[in-house]
Every structure is written in structure tokens, then in C-alpha cells.
Amino acid sequence: MTISPSITTPAITIAARTPVATGVIALTLVPADGQDLPPWRPGAHVDVTLPSGLTRQYSLCGDPADRSSWRIAILLAQPSRGGSAWIHDHAREGVPLTVSAPRNLFTLEAAERYVFVAGGIGITPLLPMITEAERAGVPWTLWYGGRSRSSTAFTDELIQFGDRVHLVPRDTAGRIPITEVLDTPGAGTAVYCCGPESMIDAVQDACRDWEPGTVHVERFTPEAQEGTTAFDVHCARSGVDVRVEEGVSVLDALLEAGVEADYSCAQGFCGTCETRVVEGVPDHRDDYLDHSAAPDTMMICVSRSRCARLVLDL
């Protein structure tokens, strides 16, 4: 297994663990040597490498001006692929963590006004954006949906902003009225959305008439593996045959069978697991490849097969 390349920060230790919603904990991370941490901007994430070698990416959700600590929040995934479960089970004050330097693929661009749209744990990259917008005196609104009020993280911090924050717990208020919220392209307005696939699709659809470059999204969750069917994978180089059951990713099936495969995000957006397809037709479900170009590679962490058997260059 190869872990994604990253600049390692000074040794990092957990200084505090705080429950912030049902199934969500926030960790305060500090440098063991007491020096300043590397700077970062809103939208940045860090890679956390667990003792198993698994790497998970978490948005920094504290104050970018605070160089003495970072904050990340971890939702216990159901089912967990091992990353969030390990953190929920083992992350305690004083525990060291391997954390990369911050990287930013979701930069907050200057705008005259912001509309933030968050779903669930997708609130995390938006919190520092709100902090920055506040400091800069730029008007903003937040629409924040979640399963229920109790599963909606950081509400204590957000209610101070009054009616600029619209909390939409699905069990009592339904879904965010995205079409209404974004029906009129706002001059100088930038939209930032982070949440599940369906929410991002709805935001992009609602903003199809907006100026290019005004809508910025970050996807957290891979396309669901539910409702999928099983298929076979043959590894051309190692000769290993693997059955990929429904609901199981190609990557997990390969690792389970002892096949060496590179990966990092395991969510279809980093490109680490790109694998050449020797035979068969992949069902692309990633956010990395240009699918219109009929790539001869696939992201094995999320993509599946359109035929009964795939042959991969592994």
C-alpha cells in the first residue's frame, strides 16, 4: 500500500476530544514541540494516517489565524471502513497522530457575498470560510442540512450568527429548498457547497445559469455502493482472481485478497488508486477522471464494472 504523498508536519498530539453532535467528535491537534503549525486557508484539509496505514482526509475546521492548534471533526461512518471507527475508538487526549501539512483544493475566492450550503459533516470546510467572511465584513448566509438537529454539528457556534444561518434538520424541516435559495444568479455572489452527492448535484443544477466559476463544491462521500451487483476481477500481473460482491468496493475486495493496491482518499477524488483496465467496461463513479474521454483507467476505490468480468493491470 502506498500512502498519498504529503509533507509531514511536526509531531502532532491530540489536545482535546469534544463531542459536537451525535456520532461526530472534534479533535484539537497541537504540535508536540509547541512551535507554530504550518499556515492554512479556509477549505484546506489534512491527511491523517492511522496505524493501519489507512489515510483519511479531514477539513480543518478551526480558526485559520490560530497557529497553535488545528481542529478536525470526524463523523463515525456507518458502516466504517476502519478510519472513522479507529479514531472514535482510540483518539484521546495525549494520543499522537500522523498528520500531513494542509492542502487546499477548495479555496475561498474573494466575492461580494457568499452563499454557503452544507450537508452533514460537509459543514467542516465551511466553518473557517464563515470566519474569514466575518473578518472581512463580507455578507454571507449558510444553509445547513442534516438528518436531525442532534446530528447537526457545531450548531452552538453557528446560532450566534442569528438569521444568517438556516438550520434544516431533515426529520422536522425536510430538505434545504436549494432551487429557491439559488434561483437568481447573484452578481458578485459565490456559492460554496460541501455535502453528499445528491446535494451537490442539486446545487450545480440550480446554478446552471450562474456565471462560470461562481459555484464551488467539495464532495465528501463516494457514490453509494448500495444497489450494486457483484462481478469478477482478474489481476493480469499477479494472476489473482477476486469476486467483488455487491456493496463492496473493488479496492476493498483486492486488499482483502492480499493484492497490493495504492490508495489514499478511498472516495474517488485523489487519483491515487488509478488502475489500467486491460479488459472490460468500468462503471466510473469517481470525481477524478474525465469520463467523456473514455479513459482506459479506473478509480478502483469507488468505480465498478458494467460487465461480468474486469481485467486490471495489477
Ligand code: FES
Ligand atoms: S484512492 Fe483516491 S481516488 Fe481512489
